[in-house]
Amino acid sequence: MRPALFLDRDGIINEDLGYVHRVEDFRFLPGIFDLCATAQALGLALVIVTNQAGIGRGYYTEADFHALTGWMLERFAERGIRFTAVEFCPDHPVHGIGPYRRENRRRKPGPGMILDACAAHGLDPACSLILGDRATDMQAGEAAGLARLILLPASEAEIAASPTRTEVVRTGGLAAVAKALRQGQG
Numbered sequence: 614m615r616p617a618l619f620l621d622r623d624g625i626i627n628e629d630l631g632y633v634h635r636v637e638d639f640r641f642l643p644g645i646f647d648l649c650a651t652a653q654a655l656g657l658a659l660v661i662v663t664n665q666a667g668i669g670r671g672y673y674t675e676a677d678f679h680a681l682t683g684w685m686l687e688r689f690a691e692r693g694i695r696f697t698a699v700e701f702c703p704d705h706p707v708h709g710i711g712p713y714r715r716e717n718r719r720r721k722p723g724p725g726m727i728l729d730a731c732a733a734h735g736l737d738p739a740c741s742l743i744l745g746d747r748a749t750d751m752q753a754g755e756a757a758g759l760a761r762l763i764l765l766p767a768s769e770a771e772i773a774a775s776p777t778r779t780e781v782v783r784t785g786g787l788a789a790v791a792k793a794l795r796q797g798q799g
C-alpha cells in the first residue's frame with residue numbers, strides 16, 4: 614500500500630473565488646506545481662478531494678466539472694505531475710436539488726472521498742497526509758485516520774475548528790508546506 618497526499622482543491626490548488634467551474638476563473642496558487650512535484654518525488658500518490666456542491670445547487674454540471682478537471686490535469690501533466698485520482702462530491706444535504714439533496718459520507722467533513730480513494734488505489738491512510746485550507750478538510754482527514762493534517766488556514770476560525778493535532782502553516786504558503794513534507798519524510 615502506498616502513502617498519499619490528499620489535496621483540497623479551492624484554496625490549495627487554485628484561488629478560492631467561490632464555485633469555480635470555468636477555466637477562465639481557475640488561477641493556480643503560487644507554489645502548487647513545486648509542492649506536487651516534491652510530493653511525487655517523495656513517493657506520495659496525489660489525490661484531490663473536493664466538495665462540489667455547486668453541482669448539486671445547480672450552478673454548473675458534472676460535465677462542466679469534468680471539463681475543468683481535464684484542463685487542470687493537463688497543466689500538471691505538462692510538468693510531469695500525475696494525479697492518482699480526483700474525488701468529488703456534488704451533493705448537499707440542504708441546498709442540493711433533486712437527487713443531489715442528500716447526506717453523503719463523501720462530503721467533507723466526512724471521510725468518504727479519502728477512504729474510497731484508498732480502497733480503489735491501494736493507498737494507506739495511516740501513512741498519508743491531507744492538505745487543506747478549511748477545518749472540514751482537517752476533520753475529514755482525522756475521520757479517515759490520516760497520519761498528518763496540514764492546514765494552510767483560510768482564516769483564524771478554521772484553525773480553531775480543526776482537530777488539535779493539525780499542523781498549521783501560518784507563513785510561507787505552499788512553499789513552506791513543501792519544506793514540511795521534505796522534513797516529515799526525512
Ligand SMILES: [Mg+2]
Pocket residue numbers: 621622623624625629745746747
Ligand atoms: Mg478549500
